[in-house]
Amino acid sequence: MASGLKRDPIVILRIDGEDLLEFINGPDYEAEMALLFSQLESPNGSSLHDHIVKVLEQLTVDQGMPPSSESWVKSNLVERTLQSCNVQDHDKPLSQETFLVEFKKVAGSVAQHLKEQPVIVAHCENTFxxxxxxxxxxxxxxxxxxxxxxxxxxxxxxxxxxxxxxxRVALDAIAPSAGLPPIGAIHEMDEVIGEVLKMMNADDGKLVKEDEFKKMLTEIMGTIMLQLECKPVSISSNTVVHEPFASSTTLLPPSS
Structure with missing residues (x-):
């Protein structure tokens, strides 16, 4: 399993294939994969290989998959597994049934590689x-x-x-004291902040007295607070911090 050592707000995960095997052999596998398959764009020339890569990118550490968007994972785990599984593209349009069968084979092989050489991932979550x-x-x-x-x-x-x-500049300066990320760091938060600034006509270029400027900043923060209380913004990130080698299994032994 992916056992973790919490270092708030970072959790160090040991991805060793058990969670991935549990997922692909679990009762929710077909339903979740069918949903992901239905959401894939299928332009002319799209291959089974491409579909599998795209869906692997959608799997999370909770499902036992290290971030395949990272170059090391993509080249050393995903692509090598696809080559070893000898994934064959089909001339006719790819059916959901065929995809589910082929994807399960590849995911099972990925899990086996992870069992032999676990990957250590830094997982970070934050909710505003x-x-x-x-x-x-x-x-x-x-x-x-x-x-x-x-x-x-x-x-x-x-x-x-x-x-x-x-x-906007002043709000960015206040951000650390208000528990907000820097503007430009998190897209979802930028949307919330941008909408509030738009409501306040922050870009109309009008000149205001310093006291009024501070009052507007306070009102902006209050409005952002209300928006976040109604609809919190949650973000997470995963980064490979240890590429596997022979002794990797001794770094973070699985919890009993």
Whole structure:
């Protein structure tokens, strides 16, 4: 199984094929694979090989598959397994039944390779649900200090006014204190933040007094908080941190 050593928020996983075998031999295999197969685009010339690669990329560490989007996994595990399984493309349109049978063979072979040489993966999960913003907004001293820091270097006109276009930059400066990722780091969060900034007409270029600018920043954070409380954003990432070698099985022994 994929046994883990938690290092909040990172979990070190030992992927050794057991979870993958359990998945492909489990009761949900056909239903889940049928769904993934139905979601595949099938342009002319698409092969069984390509379909299998694309679906392997959809499997997660929870199903016992290391991230096949990583070059090492793709070249040393996925492609080598496909070659050893001698996957043959079919002249006629690929049926779901054929795909399920062929995919199971390949996945079983991948699991066997993982059993012989486990792969160590760093798994990270994070959920943005607005609690960091709530803590900041609830601490007036910390909030005032954070707003002062975010605006102290803001370009001002001769009357001390700040362009609303700087709201995005100021929000990015506040992000660490509010438990938010940097703008541009997580697409899903960028969408939430972008929608709120749009609601506030943040890009209209109007000049506002510093106090009003800070008030707008506070309102933006409050709106983002409400959005995240209603619909949290969860993200996860997986990175191979140890490529297998002969003694890899001794690094993280399976839990009993």
């Amino acid at each position: 649900e607005g609690s960091g913003i709530k803590r900041l907004l609830g601490n007036k001293f910390e909030l005032d200090k954070t707003l002062d820091t975010a605006t102290e270097n803001a370009p001002k006109d001769r009357n001390g006014k700040i362009s609303k276009e700087y709201l």
